[in-house]
Amino acid sequence: MxxxxxxxxxxxxxxxxxxxxRDRTALIPILQEIQRKHARISEYAMQIVADMLxxxxxxxYGVVSFYSFLDHKPKGRFVIRLCRTISCDMHDKDRVAxxxxxxxxxxxxxxxxxxxxxxxxxxxxxxxxxGPALLVNDHVFTRVTxxxxxxxxxxxxxxxxxHAQEQMQEHLV
Amino acid sequence: xSATQNKTGGxxxxxxxxxxxxxxxxxxGLQNAAKKSRADIIGELSASGMKGRxxxxxxxxxxxxxxAAAQDSTKYIICNADEGEPGTFKDRVIxxxxxxxxxxxxxxxxxxxxxRQGIVYLRGEYSYLRPLLExxxxxxxxxxxxxxxxxxxxxFSFDIAIRMGSGAYVCGExxxxxxxxxxxxxxxxxxxxxxxxxxxxGHPTVVNNVETLAWAACILAKGAxxxxxxxxxxxxxxxxxxxxGDCERPGVYEFPMGISIAELLREVGGEDxxxxxxxxxxxxxxxxKCFARTxxxxxxxxxxxxxxxxxxRDMLGIARNFLEFFVEESCGxxxxxxxxxxxxxxxxxxxQEGKCSMKYLRELCALGETMQLASKCGLGQSSxxxxxxxxxxxxxxxxxxxxxAAAGKE
Ligand SMILES: Cc1cc2nc3c(=O)[nH]c(=O)nc-3n(C[C@H](O)[C@H](O)[C@H](O)COP(=O)(O)O)c2cc1C
Ligand code: SF4
Ligand code: FES
Numbered sequence: 001m002x003x004x005x006x007x008x009x010x011x012x013x014x015x016x017x018x019x020x021x022r023d024r025t026a027l028i029p030i031l032q033e034i035q036r037k038h039a040r041i042s043e044y045a046m047q048i049v050a051d052m053l054x055x056x057x058x059x060x061y062g063v064v065s066f067y068s069f070l071d072h073k074p075k076g077r078f079v080i081r082l083c084r085t086i087s088c089d090m091h092d093k094d095r096v097a098x099x100x101x102x103x104x105x106x107x108x109x110x111x112x113x114x115x116x117x118x119x120x121x122x123x124x125x126x127x128x129x130x131g132p133a134l135l136v137n138d139h140v141f142t143r144v145t146x147x148x149x150x151x152x153x154x155x156x157x158x159x160x161x162x163h164a165q166e167q168m169q170e171h172l173v
Numbered sequence: 174x175s176a177t178q179n180k181t182g183g184x185x186x187x188x189x190x191x192x193x194x195x196x197x198x199x200x201x202g203l204q205n206a207a208k209k210s211r212a213d214i215i216g217e218l219s220a221s222g223m224k225g226r227x228x229x230x231x232x233x234x235x236x237x238x239x240x241a242a243a244q245d246s247t248k249y250i251i252c253n254a255d256e257g258e259p260g261t262f263k264d265r266v267i268x269x270x271x272x273x274x275x276x277x278x279x280x281x282x283x284x285x286x287x288x289r290q291g292i293v294y295l296r297g298e299y300s301y302l303r304p305l306l307e308x309x310x311x312x313x314x315x316x317x318x319x320x321x322x323x324x325x326x327x328x329f330s331f332d333i334a335i336r337m338g339s340g341a342y343v344c345g346e347x348x349x350x351x352x353x354x355x356x357x358x359x360x361x362x363x364x365x366x367x368x369x370x371x372x373x374x375g376h377p378t379v380v381n382n383v384e385t386l387a388w389a390a391c392i393l394a395k396g397a398x399x400x401x402x403x404x405x406x407x408x409x410x411x412x413x414x415x416x417x418g419d420c421e422r423p424g425v426y427e428f429p430m431g432i433s434i435a436e437l438l439r440e441v442g443g444e445d446x447x448x449x450x451x452x453x454x455x456x457x458x459x460x461x462k463c464f465a466r467t468x469x470x471x472x473x474x475x476x477x478x479x480x481x482x483x484x485x486r487d488m489l490g491i492a493r494n495f496l497e498f499f500v501e502e503s504c505g506x507x508x509x510x511x512x513x514x515x516x517x518x519x520x521x522x523x524x525q526e527g528k529c530s531m532k533y534l535r536e537l538c539a540l541g542e543t544m545q546l547a548s549k550c551g552l553g554q555s556s557x558x559x560x561x562x563x564x565x566x567x568x569x570x571x572x573x574x575x576x577x578a579a580a581g582k583e
Binding site: 023024025026027028029031032062063066067068069070084085086087089090122123124125126127128129130131135138139140141142143144152 | 183184185187188256257258259260261262264265296297298299300301336337338339340341342353354355356357358359360374415416417418419423424425450454480486490491494495497498501502504
């Protein structure tokens with residue numbers, strides 16, 4: 001990590017500390033912000049958080065490793081989580097799973113080499129009346145059929161294109 | 174279709190039958206409560222006979238009373254919106270369509286027990302609901318339904334914050350939820366002490382399910398007698414059911430407590446079911462011959478998850494899916510649950526391969542019973558339920574299987 005990136009991360013975490021406080025109850029909200037922004041929580045980030053909240057980094061690691069939405073390892077820009085629980089399972093989630101693997105060229109638990117997509121299983125996401133269901137980051141897709149997988153992925157790619165453009169424009173002004 | 178549903182693009186509206194939540198006058202319950210003494214509010218709730226809608230079925234009036242009696246100047250109301258039980262989605266619908274009622278219930282609870290702070294613990298999977306909920310809270314603040322001296326009642330101050338979960342089913346267990354709010358791993362605590370005594374940050378805390386809080390607001394609006402007049406003696410009132418699986422009209426339905434499974438199946442178009450899983454992964458599998466049984470605390474208690482299993486369903490596959498869920502979601506703190514769920518899953522795999530002796534199956538059942546007794550929290554105590562009931566009711570179907578061998582997988 002570049003020194004400037006380290007500084008930027010430190011500043012960000014301090015700002016979240018100002019927002020959520022500097023006691024232990026602020027730990028998870030701060031980690032959630034880091035995860036959202038950086039798609040992972042690096043060792044360096046854990047160290048900064050630990051220093052700021054005055055707890056041992058192992059405590060921070062213990063929390064990160066417990067929750068399935070907090071990750072130490074880098075994830076893709078889009079995390080796709082397909083529900084594998086009973087109602088979705090009964091509605092052919094296996095076929096959707098297969099198509100996701102085919103279209104992304106990765107298996108569950110993996111991230112595409114370009115860092116765009118991570119494919120994971122989820123447990124029941126509360127859409128059981130509309131299975132198979134999946135989450136793309138915070139967004140829900142229901143009654144997914146194998147032929148819809150392509151559209152969902154294209155939607156992500158388009159969103160990313162728009163996002164990249166926005167970022168470029170921000171730099172221009 | 175609500176705004177949130179549009180925004181996500183890929184989500185369909187959930188079918189709902191008519192829900193009473195739509196017919197209650199907004200903030201009527203809160204207005205009535207603001208005119209009552211604390212004891213009278215709790216009295217109304219106790220008289221309604223309502224028991225918690227989150228699954229465990231503890232009488233809500235008793236819970237509030239315990240927290241009200243606790244001596245502490247700081248107390249909390251927590252709304253358990255971690256809805257993670259497989260097959261449950263009613264709380265999502267309530268939060269999408271009737272969040273005002275939930276916040277109203279929390280505010281009434283705050284007044285009743287003397288808490289000034291409420292926290293909604295919203296599961297991470299429902300992050301998309303957060304902007305909507307924050308907007309409703311903000312509106313309630315400007316309407317003086319939150320904040321200081323609510324509805325002009327001197328000293329009635331209450332506000333609500335939203336905190337997000339991070340993808341752990343066990344955090345729906347109330348003490349794990351509190352651990353999580355305190356910035357810890359979501360590992361359940363020993364009970365007692367109970368949260369009403371030693372809860373969030375060591376202060377008396379009421380943890381209630383989303384639906385419980387919404388009904389509390391309705392009870393204060395319409396009166397205890399209305400609620401008590403519905404349902405059975407031991408299970409009063411109305412209840413929301415999340416219905417999925419092999420039926421024509423899955424969705425969220427409101428039924429009186431004590432409805433029989435057969436009646437419910439008629440309503441949703443699932444009459445030909447072979448079995449019904451009541452209560453999600455941690456619940457019980459009820460075979461067709463028992464469809465006259467009722468959904469009530471005195472018969473089959475449930476948080477409202479109903480999964481209809483059609484004639485062709487492989488029961489072993491169902492047991493396996495549930496056990497995989499528990500192996501994944503066990504927090505690993507105690508041995509009966511951590512090791513037991515894995516053993517049961519291996520047992521199901523043996524059964525699928527047609528390689529399980531009756532002797533070993535009996536040992537697995539004994540293990541399941543040990544888990545029910547010796548596990549530290551409700552997760553491990555209930556994870557063997559589905560397996561045990563499937564073994565009991567469908568023994569003939571699950572023994573001596575040749576399907577995998579025939580498929581050439583041996
Ligand atoms: C593993 C486990 C998961 C639970 N998940 C939830 C949940 O998602 N929502 C909920 O309201 N209660 C859940 N409960 C029950 C809570 O511990 C608690 O009993 C409930 O929130 C109390 O609210 P009530 O009395 O209003 O039902 C869970 C319990 C266990 C053991
Ligand atoms: S029963 Fe399971 S989930 Fe509960 S404390 Fe023990 S290991 Fe954790
Ligand atoms: S089983 Fe897939 S969303 Fe509930």
